[in-house]
Amino acid sequence: MTTTQEAPAPAEAEVPALPQAVIDTPVQPRTRSRLLSVLLAAFVLWSLYGAVVPVETYLFRMVHMAFIFGLALAVFPVKNDAPRWTRWIDGALALLGVATIAWALWDLDAFIRRSTLPDPPDFWLGVVAIVLLVEISRRVVGLTFTLVLVGFVAYVVFGNLVPGPLWHKGYDLDRLVGHTYMTLEGMFGVPLSVSVSFVTLFVVYGTLMDAAGAGHLWLEMSLAIMGRGPSSAGRGAVITTALLGGPQGSGVATTMSVTPVMWPILKRAGYTPEMAAGLIAAGGIGAVLSPPLMGAGAFLIMQFLGVSFWDVVVMVTVPTLLYYLGTFLVVELEARKHGFSPPTSPPRRFRDVMRTRGHHLISLLVLVALLAMGRSPEDSAIWAILATILTSFLSRDRSEWLVPRRLWNATVEGAAAMLPVAALLAAAGVIVGTFSLTGLGLKISGLIMSLSGGTLLGALFFSMVASFVIGLSLPITATYIMTVVMVAPALVKVGLPSHVAHLLAFYFAVLSEVSPPVGLSPSAAAAVTGGRPFGAMMQAWKYSVPAFLVPFLFSASPEGANLLIVGATASGFVLACINSAVALFFLSAGVVGWLGAPLRVVERALLVVVACVMVADPFELTVLGLLPMLAGAAVVARAVVQARKLPSPQPRST
Secondary structure (H helix, E strand, O other), X not given: OXXXXXXXOOOOOOOOOOXXXXXXXXXXXXXXXXXXXXXXXXXXXXXXXXXXXXXOHHHHHHHHHHHHHHHHHHHOOOOOOOOOOHHHHHHHHHHHHHHHHHHHHHOHHHHHHHHHOOOHHHHHHHHHHHHHHHHHHHHHOOHHHHHHHHHHHHHHHHHHHOOHHHOOOOOOHHHHHHHHHOOOOOOOOHHHHHHHHHHHHHHHHXXXXXXXXHHHHHHHHHHHHOOOOOOHHHHHHHHHHHHHHHHHOOHHHHHHHHHHHHHHHHHHHOOOHHHHHHHHHHHHHHHHHOOOOOOHHHHHHHHHHOOOHHHHHHHHHHHHHHHHHHHHHHHHXXXXXXXXXXXXXXXXXXHHHHHHHHHHHHHHHHHHHHHHOOOOHHHHHHHHHHHHHHHHHHOOOHHHOOOHHHHHXXXXXXXXXXXXXXXXXXXXXXXXXXXXXXXXXXXXXXXXHHHHOOOHHHHHXXXXXXXXXXXXXXXXXXXXXXXXXXXXXXXXXXXXXXHHHHHHHHHHHHHHHHOOOOOHHHHHHHHHHOOOHHHHHHHHHHHHHHXXXXXXXXXXXXXXXXXXXXXXXXXXXXXXHHHHHHHHHHHHHHHHOEOOOEOOHHHHHHHHHHHHHHHHOOOOOOHHHHHHHHHHHHHHHHHHHHHOOOOOOOOOOO
């Protein structure tokens, strides 16, 4: 929910909401709509069943894949303006996709044993499954990702034609099909396991929270605590994205939810359309970093590292706080530089918000408490879902009660939201399979080691470049999966612990979402504010520039690794936090160019350099160790003295 108006109660004749791809096609027969709703609900119920009752690994993942084949091809048309008769072809393709899974399950043990030498039916049905998955990725994820997927599949077969260090002998189609379709190394690999075991449950939990009216709580909480100063509107935008984005776990979804509500407030304060879009997008991608719900990436980290989900939550907590600290610092300094106007009307008091809507926090507390107690993410999500359903009846607005009809509609909506994620993860599994089959990850890691000269900072830099290039036109989850298998081995070779390497790849993938020249979140926000997309991207990059230090802060030095808490000492953790906060402050001041008075170009450059030095070489309690911080402090002191001689800036007229 993204507005403060109360949602009307659903009509008795209401048909459960389906994806826009279905709604936009010619009039759908009511029976087809009901059938798709039932299948979408079953898609979710299978994950719930597997979370409660142990299911054999192949069976659990393959049935999930059958739902992806059946639903994605039926729900998403071959193209948006496809004629109605093509629905028959889509239905036939959906049945064919399900048939490829049914064949595998017919005699599963024998099917698995034949993976090294597939029978003719195995081979041809495997080819069909791979081709259909490519078509699903084209329909659901986009053409760019599909071309990447096809390129990796082609690399398996034609690797002997690739010159240089990426050469390999090439594999025939039998080996490709056996590896991709008949083992747990391809489409049924770790990414699909994450989809069926964890992401589905958490997406449905977020959808139920939204249906119960939790969106009102996040918005009103942020408006209640944003204050009455010149930076209040900017703070409110960042706080709203942080609160709303946690349960949503999606940068773009958070951005599009917050922008219509916050744009009028930011506009009255004096923000341009590009500035507003960039600020909301910068806060929105923080949603993917914000525990306890961080999208699919957090569950992938858990699976790749073999740690508990709570360990991942603990590791990302301080870097996430630093991410938002950097954004807050830019917002505060910029608001004072431009003299933005404070809010004209007082928001609701915080205690009033908590009295009327505080019950929405109960399920989130249940989730966090269970994770902290060591319960599995599946169990924690199920109990959080039950808590959401029960606490919805504490709302004074009866339209927010999760009665059976609303519960059904929210489940269908959650399944529809999950379907593109599941399709992406299944296709990403094929890409990961090509790495394990060809050794491509080790080849690229060797290339990074060669370019970096075996130095940590060089490896970090080239890893960031690789991540940003990959993330130019791919979703965050796909970027993380591809980046981590490429760069993590190289980073481990230069001495970085595995958990630090994976967190680094995750943060680089997230930050690629707002990196020019392609930025999906700021472009989407600019469509609402009426700003120029590229201008919004540059503004988003400006607001998130301090956040680009965060991955280096916890990876560029052994002292910085204390920020991830795992294996940290108390003194090391405190010094790392102080060093990081000061470095972010210096960089923010250098980017904005204001500390109560305008900063000279030389001073701005000095602050940026000092911030970078503090990243690579954190300060120590010695004269030499404090030298960079003292240099930055001298610039700050001069600016403060100069500011006292200047009149206060006047608020902008609106």
